[in-house]
Structure formats: structure tokens, C-alpha cells
Amino acid sequence: MSARASRGDEANAGGDEAKADAAGPERARVPLSVVIETERLVLRPYRPSDVRPLRAFAIENEEHLRPWSPRPRVPSAARSIVEIAKRVAAQRKLWREDRGYAFAVTLRVPDVRPGAGPIVGRVALNEVVRGAFQNAYLGYLIGRAWEGRGLAREAVAAAVDFGLGRAGLHRLQAAIMPHNGRSLALIRALGLREEGLARGYLRIDGAWRDHVIFAVTREDWRARAADP
Numbered sequence: 001m002s003a004r005a006s007r008g009d010e011a012n013a014g015g016d017e018a019k020a021d022a023a024g025p026e027r028a029r030v031p032l033s034v035v036i037e038t039e040r041l042v043l044r045p046y047r048p049s050d051v052r053p054l055r056a057f058a059i060e061n062e063e064h065l066r067p068w069s070p071r072p073r074v075p076s077a078a079r080s081i082v083e084i085a086k087r088v089a090a091q092r093k094l095w096r097e098d099r100g101y102a103f104a105v106t107l108r109v110p111d112v113r114p115g116a117g118p119i120v121g122r123v124a125l126n127e128v129v130r131g132a133f134q135n136a137y138l139g140y141l142i143g144r145a146w147e148g149r150g151l152a153r154e155a156v157a158a159a160v161d162f163g164l165g166r167a168g169l170h171r172l173q174a175a176i177m178p179h180n181g182r183s184l185a186l187i188r189a190l191g192l193r194e195e196g197l198a199r200g201y202l203r204i205d206g207a208w209r210d211h212v213i214f215a216v217t218r219e220d221w222r223a224r225a226a227d228p
């Protein structure tokens with residue numbers, strides 16, 4: 001399920017790409033033109049033109065996502081065009097500053113430009129820390145209509161490849177509530193290591209919730225690729 005980056009590589013042909021050496025980069029420079037293609041999906045950064053489709057996605061998936069999401073400070077924010085546009089702009093800024101890499105997960109559609117297909121989910125590497133940590137936190141979701149097809153797994157695998165490869169990170173962590181069976185199955189299928197239970201770790205759907213912590217290092221991921 002390895003992903004291949006397309007346009008971004010060309011944009012990066014000058015050698016800007018973060019070198020995934022042992023210590024990790026001081027800062028990675030990944031252009032916002034990056035496009036990652038997998039068997040069935042295309043992952044790419046959010047664009048200003050995504051605002052309306054993102055609003056439709058948020059409305060359609062409100063019930064599906066509520067139990068697994070932080071509550072917005074302003075309840076209407078999830079549906080507000082202005083707020084969604086602000087979030088897209090903020091995510092692009094974080095990307096440029098090497099602080100977070102949020103991908104729209106789009107479907108590959110024949111004869112449609114890669115990345116221009118419908119948005120079916122999201123996968124993000126949040127809160128990038130460089131220095132001695134070289135770590136980010138994984139977040140992901142798939143629209144209710146697209147669950148149960150292995151698409152989320154395909155997207156998360158591509159994001160892990162990207163994070164531990166091109167973005168030069170050393171470790172990715174995921175935190176999952178013990179009753180989120182689908183998410184636990186996905187992360188276990190990808191072979192992330194279970195590290196323990198963190199009490200009251202995140203405030204989700206209005207309460208502080210325990211989470212099971214999983215992580216993968218670059219060494220783990222490479223070993224798994226060599227011997228799946």
C-alpha cells in the first residue's frame with residue numbers, strides 16, 4: 001500500500017526535500033503542491049476551493065463524527081463558511097511553517113485531475129515538534145458513506161509514509177478511545193505499537209476521555225515495509 005508522491009516531487013526537484021537522516025531536519029519544506037496518490041485515493045493539502053464541499057461534508061457527517069471530535073467553542077462553527085475558510089487558511093499556514101500537515105483525502109476518479117475528485121475524509125499530522133522529538137500526532141476520519149472499504153487505512157498508511165519519509169519525522173502517535181473499535185482495528189492493522197492508557201487525555205464530545213496511545217517510529221515502519 002505504498003504511496004507515491006507526484007507533482008510535489010517535481011516542485012521539489014531542486015533538493016529542498018527534508019532529508020530523513022537519523023537526527024531529522026531542523027525544519028522540513030514541503031510545497032503545498034504536493035499530491036500523494038495511492039491505489040484508490042489522492043491526498044493533497046486543503047485548498048480555498050474546498051470550503052463549500054467541506055461544509056457539505058461536515059453537515060452530512062455531523063452525527064457520525066460527534067462522538068469522536070472536540071466540541072467547537074461556537075456550536076455553529078462547523079457549518080459556517082467563514083469559519084471553514086479560516087480553518088483552511090490556518091491549515092495552509094501551518095503546512096508552510098512545518099507545524100502541521102493536514103490532507104484532504106479525495107477519491108481517484110478516471111479522467112479527473114488527481115486531487116480534484118470528491119473529498120471523502122481527512123488525515124493529518126498535527127503539532128509537529130522538531131529538535132530531539134521529531135514527532136507529530138495522527139488524526140483521521142472517513143465519511144460515513146465510505147467506511148468499511150479500507151479507504152481510511154489506505155489514507156493513514158500514505159500519511160505515515162509521508163510523515164516518516166518526506167517530512168523527516170521520527171515518530172507518529174495516535175490516541176484512540178478504548179470504545180472506538182473501528183479506529184483501534186485500523187491502527188492495529190497498520191502495526192502501530194500500543195504504548196498504554198492515558199487517563200483523561202483529550203476533551204472529546206464534551207468530556208475528558210481516556211485514550212489508548214499508539215506510536216510508530218521510522219525504524220518500526222521500515223522494518224514492517226521490509227517484512228509485512
Ligand SMILES: CC(C)(COP(=O)(O)OP(=O)(O)OC[C@H]1O[C@@H](n2cnc3c(N)ncnc32)[C@H](O)[C@@H]1OP(=O)(O)O)[C@@H](O)C(=O)NCCC(=O)NCCS
Pocket residue numbers: 064065068140141142143146147148149150151152153154175176177180182183185186
Ligand atoms: C476510524 C475510521 C477512520 C475507520 O474507518 P474504516 O472504514 O472502518 O477503516 P478501514 O479503512 O481500516 O476499513 C476497514 C474495513 O474495511 C474492510 N475492507 C474492505 N476492503 C478493504 C481493503 N481493500 N483493505 C482493507 N480493508 C478493507 C475491512 O474488512 C473492514 O471492514 P469492517 O469494518 O466490516 O471490519 C472511521 O470509523 C471514522 O472516520 N470514524 C469517525 C472518526 C474517528 O473515530 N477517527 C479516529 C479518531 S482516533
